[in-house]
Amino acid sequence: MFTMKSIGVIRSPYTDTSQIPKGCGAQHNAEGTLEILPEFEQGLIDIEGFSHLYVIWIFDRAEGHELLGRPPTDTRPHGVFATRSPRRPNPIGLTVVELLRREERRLYVRGIDMLDGTPILDIKPYLSNVPADKLRRGWLAEAEGRREV
């Protein structure tokens, strides 16, 4: 077992999961703030130079987990590790956000898909892409294809 602590909190326009865009073609353009606790502010030095960040956070309002679930993008069930379901064995969320600016211990970002008050575990620079011609998107591409028919 491993124990994690919050390094800060997400300020988001979303207060209920029903407000967060989901499913095929959902756009995440919402802006919000990553408020880092004062004792970790020094860890943000030089972060302004990166255009995009990984935010690792906790689905703190998800309950339990299910190994096989039906995502909003499809009518068929898939294994939890092949989805972004909140009901995971470890309730960890991962979002890539665009860093707009930093004001001391506040990072203003675009691309928020978390609820207001969500605890942050870690922030890392986003450094590289997978080449587009190497990327396959499994059942999600198939589900999108079925919708287009």
Place this chain on the structure above:
Amino acid sequence: MFTMKSIGVIRSPYTDTSQIPKGCGAQHNAEGTLEILPEFEQGLIDIEGFSHLYVIWIFDRAEGHELLGRPPTDTRPHGVFATRSPRRPNPIGLTVVELLRREERRLYVRGIDMLDGTPILDIKPYLSNVPADKLRRGWLAEAEGRREV
């Protein structure tokens, strides 16, 4: 505080951090296996369709953290959240791997940069890239530039 559990373990050719390629231009082509615990195997259903996965894992052999550190890629110190240092407030690692094949509860992958025996917390599908013309790589691009001079 949040409690996390291992969902499996990484089988890697690396048994010591000195063996892992680091610094500017480091290539991560090593192959390894993600061995998921039997009780979580059902969560892998349909994962084969994805070419790339996010692996979220624990730096289980890192000790303590430092908010300002000198990464192997640069001679100057940077905030921990602007680096991939193992010495983080929450010792969480994140790696994008290419999925080569699945054999029951074993995922054979390329792009391993973890030590043998590393605990896995979560696996998620890698779904999209940041547009190349939107990506800025901060101090890392500067450090690479200084080396080329």
